[in-house]
Amino acid sequence: MSSVEESKDVIRIPVSRLGLGMFVVAIDRKESKVAISNAGQIKHKDSIAKLEKAGIKSVWVDVERSSDSCGLKKKAAPLKARKPVITRATKQAQAKNILTEAKTLVRKVLSETYEGKAVEVAPFEDIADNMIESVMDDADALKCVSALRTKDAYLLEHSVNVAFLLVTFGKHLNLDKSLLKEMAIGGILHDIGKIQVDNKILHKPGKLTEAEFEEIKKHQTYAIDIMNETVGLSQVSKDVCLMHHEKLDGKGYPKGLKGDEIPQHGRMSCIVDIFDALTATRCYKEAMSPAAAFKILMSLTPFHLDQTLVYEFIRCVGIYPVGSLVQLSDERVGIVWESKGRDALNPVVKCFYSLKHRRYTEVTFVDLKKSDLHIERGISPRSLDVDPSPFY
Template sequence: MAQTALSSRLIKVPLSKLQVGMFVAKIDDVGSLKIVTAGLLTSSDAISMLARKGVQYVWVDPDRSQSVEEDEPDAAEVSAAKPGNRDLRQQKAKKLLGEAKHLIRKVLGEVFHGKEVDAKPFGELADRMIESVMADADAFKCVSALRHKDAYLLEHSVNVSFLLVTFGRYLNLDKAMLKDLSIGGILHDVGKTRVDNDILNKPGKLTAEEFEEMKRHQEHAITLLDNLPGLSQVSKDVSFMHHEKLDGKGYPRGLKGEQIPLHGRMACICDIYDALTASRCYKEAMSPAAACKILLSLTPFHLDQQLVYQFIRCIGVYPVGSMVELSDGRLGIVWDLEGRDAMHPVVKCFYSLKHKKFVDVKYVDLNRCDINIAKAVSPCSLDIDPTPFY
């Protein structure tokens, strides 16, 4: 009975929200490592130790926690106790992302087995995605930055859809067009369900024959989507055109110049950007900044140069959710860009590269200090897991 009463008082707290002065009553097992120590957190070193051991959540007893006086923070730094509105929107974005992946998994399975696909759920998902982007695009960006190699096709489809909506909104396209773009993004790689998995996930370079087979996923998409009732031509074009090139050397139709409409050109940019910033079985993810350089290198023969410039202005060289190293040696996540230029975001810092240890979570406003971004960092290049801090 006493144990039940105790458990009812405990609050599950992510490590990124843990603060000095909290009383940790319980810590879940981490893999084969059992951590049973409980007690009052009296220093940030204790929190860093938990992070090093891979702990993501702890159970805090608020009745036994204490207020601890700390040094006055720098004016440019805010402690981890931030208002919860952003966290709430991010939780909603995470839930929507999960539902989107579930729907795509279901539809890809139906397509693979030759079953009839209903387009209606995609319209409903697109409406909710547009609503989420309108409410807080940054929350969705931060959530979509969390990626897994084994879920690439699902996450890539959702992210391309999200990027198209975000880019379309930046270009002031109407809501009907945003919806068509979103649905097209979700379905743009549906033809890959007909490509052999050994080719799709081959870790090395494809042979000429294998590449030709890979390119056929576009032909499969045309067959599959042309028979899908209720799907707009714009949504179909997003799928059919995302591998076309302005110089006519793309596929499947070798379209050239003005034959590729605005939404087709947008699809090319969003597809390449997301593929570059994702980890695959055969490559590590690039930072957004490095991916933007690649996009620019593909203009004007492959991609529309002016449209690429607009995309980079829309997303930012250091978009929300990306990892950066600051000039003082701290590592952080770009957290807020609203009303700011790309070089002066708010950065959520949690690790010192100089001292190789986790530090107290601080939100650093680069508009209010002499600290700046030293460089973009790809998460796969790190020896630590930043996931708990998103």
């Protein structure tokens, strides 16, 4: 018989080979294994001497519970599969693909709707699922990508951004995923009625006449017809689409709904639609900074917009949202890069330009929590006279 016999993690060892730190769980008595009440590590040589004096020839030792220094070889712990490290750049690339796919789908549906074809809901469900997954994983990556927008693609980008903002806002309010999905679909489709509006009015660079504004408002009437013909669209999705111009005081359109007639998701769509429109560059206006847009949202409470939800939306997006441009106190300009888990005034800023010297600078990340610098103001891309898009 060999001097050491294995049984899983417990092995039999002759008392003569016992060492300090070994964890004894049982003794051999007349060739039978007998558990002992005082199981534990051998801490003194006296304990070994007592076993020898009692005539014990061998004992059972738990290898895993013995100390690392006792000389016994423990089993190697199974290697855990390493989770691949996904960088912010990778997440942004994934987010960009989602937004591109969404805009392509919106373009296709607008074209088909113009031709009188019915909207198919299934493709929007897939986009909504991907959007929710991306927001749950890292909303900041999607925010940075959605900050890149062009005035020529406004209708496409606005529709997708409204959907994304609704998902982000809904996540902030701890809404159920199934509800987020329905809201996202409604957000993507919320301006679908505009396909029936005259392009000259829709893209007019100057102020609209009263008659032209009435024509613009008809996009919601057109949307009612489109929604009614769309099979499989939930009531929540329809509400988001048809309520984003309603007002709490009943002075909105298309139905002049008032107060409790507008459910929470309908009220959210009003806030998100206005915010995204204000922060977008159009052929007739510059983009507002988020801070300036927040002031306008607040001015519309409590008569037009739900005040509690506006406050929550500002908390959700942040005073300086990820992806927005800011000027630091040393006159450097940068992109708000990271704000998760931070107070609103101290994000990480990716600096790339100096207003003071009117030139690009070496790209540096400034953690305002650890810096003497602070954000002086939010700025719009147009006011820079340089293109920030390569730095996203």
